[in-house]
Amino acid sequence: MATPIYEFGQMPRHAATTAPGSTRRPSRETARKAGEAPCVGVIYNPRSHGNQGADFDCGVSPHVHIAKPGDRSQLPTALTEFAERGIDLLVINGGDGTVRDVLTCGAAIFGDNWPAIAVLPKGKTNALTVDLGVPADWTLQDAIDALDSGSRVRRRPIEISTKADAERGHAGSRVLGFxxxxxxxxxxxxxxxxxxxxxxxxxxxxxxxxxxxxxxxxxxxxxxxxxxxxxxxxxxxxxxxxxxxxxxxxxxxxxxxxxxxxxxxxxxxxxxxxxxxxxxxxxxxxxxxxxxxxxxxxxxxxxxxxxxxxxxxxxxxxxxxxxxxxxxxxDGEAFPAGEYRIGQGPELHFVAP
The missing domain is CATH 2.60.200.40 (Tumour Suppressor Smad4)
Known part of the structure; x- marks a missing residue:
């Protein structure tokens, strides 16, 4: 969650997380009553281009929980807290690099039980939101409203692991991006x-x-x-x-x-x-x-x-x-020379207008 290009060893990986996938409580989305507000977790990257100098409103709703990780190492803690709350919607406020970091860290936490995901295009590049059809001025409230009234787009991110780790079945070294x-x-x-x-x-x-x-x-x-x-x-x-x-x-x-x-x-x-x-x-x-x-x-x-x-x-x-x-x-991050396996990660459900 920073602008310079880093090497592979500096990426947040699954092994860096402290919580197993079992920490995620079942989402309340399917059990919510009509008119009941969803539980929302927001990862806000203050370093993203569109967020510089902007003060994100942290008092939107008591059902909206906002985390501002100072660097990548703090992402696992924030995502674990969201998982324990059983959030219905994970909002990523940032660009493609922020999405990559959140998905990479979140894979070990959410496992096969991801919440719906919305992305606010606040980075220098926002290729994912172009694919999702999300407008440049999409807001947090727009994303929350779209959880019930919008559309869903299914995408599987690219999943990268070193060839050696893939052959040994070491899931902790996987990195996800698009x-x-x-x-x-x-x-x-x-x-x-x-x-x-x-x-x-x-x-x-x-x-x-x-x-x-x-x-x-x-x-x-x-x-x-x-x-x-x-x-x-x-x-x-x-x-x-x-x-x-x-x-x-x-x-x-x-x-x-x-x-x-x-x-x-x-x-x-x-x-x-x-x-x-x-x-x-x-x-x-x-x-x-x-x-x-x-x-x-x-x-x-x-x-x-x-x-x-x-x-x-x-x-x-x-x-x-x-x-x-x-x-x-x-997604803007430099990986060193080597041997890698490139496949597809879990199917994720993205919220779109």
Whole structure:
């Protein structure tokens, strides 16, 4: 719950929690009487871009319990208290990074018995709320009202664990999020930080960084990090079938990897083409400048002939393994080189208008 990019070891993980999943009392949502106020727990991140200088109203209702964790290490305590209250609605007030931290810490506490979740888009990036159709001015009261009168959107976050921990069945090392990227995506994340400093956020920031990424693919030299990408090996499914490579450039490298379980992305981008549900990937080999010129069409979901032969791979998989020699990014957070298993976490029910 901080703005800089941290390494994997600094992430809040399940093992950091102090309460088992059994601490959660049954939700009162299905037992509430007509007109009875729901029990609501709010994680408020005062460092989120949209919250800076804002004084959150802590006297909304006696049924609304607000926690302001000073850092990630305080999240488990706050979420455990919410679980013991049997909250009907968990409201996350922050951006994508805050969502990632809350879901990661909450997995060991709520287990398979999560409350409904609402997200107030208060971060520099709010890709999840774009997918949920939540407006930028959504308030806490709007989210509470939507618990009974709004819609529900089901999503499963990406679940990442080291390959070694996954093979040993160590659930404590899992981290949950929604957008994963590597290669040029890591460079784009750094460019996005610069765009934020220039005042570009959300879809505008996505547009700026996407344009810069395409420009680098078009004009940078072959050894430029944007075009060279990262050495990585991707194996699909439980059978660990090696992802195909077009043969363009070094077959041990991918220029870019992007994966998500979201179905709608900022700025109207559709990098996965017609693929919509589940865990989706798009990987770029070291594509030619001619193919790079077609990237705007591919990113917007337009039909482009012979994509795979050109070195652009769009596919879905229930899980995959990633062996990478460089950092990769999950919701703005840097993870170090290594071997990882990437799958899908629990199905969560998000409240939407």
């Amino acid at each position: 957008i994963l990227g590597a290669g040029a995506f890591t460079k784009a994340t750094q460019a996005g930080q610069s765009a934020h400093r220039l005042g570009a956020f959300n879809s505008l920031a996505v547009g700026v960084t996407t344009a810069w990424t395409i420009a680098q693919a078009l004009f940078a030299g072959a050894e430029n990090p944007w075009r060279k990408g990262s050495r990585m090996r991707i194996e699909l499914g439980a059978q660990r079938t090696a992802m195909a490579h077009s043969g363009r450039g070094d077959t041990e490298y991918r220029q870019l990897l992007f994966a998500s379980t979201l179905e709608r992305l900022p700025a109207g981008t559709r990098p996965f083409g017609k693929l919509k549900a589940g865990l989706k990937l798009v990987a770029l080999d070291q594509i030619s400048r001619r193919t790079a010129a077609l990237l705007p069409l591919a990113i917007m979901g337009r039909e482009v002939a012979n994509l795979r032969e050109r070195g652009i791979h769009q596919l879905s998989a229930p899980e995959f393994t990633l062996e990478i020699d460089d950092q990769f990014i999950l």
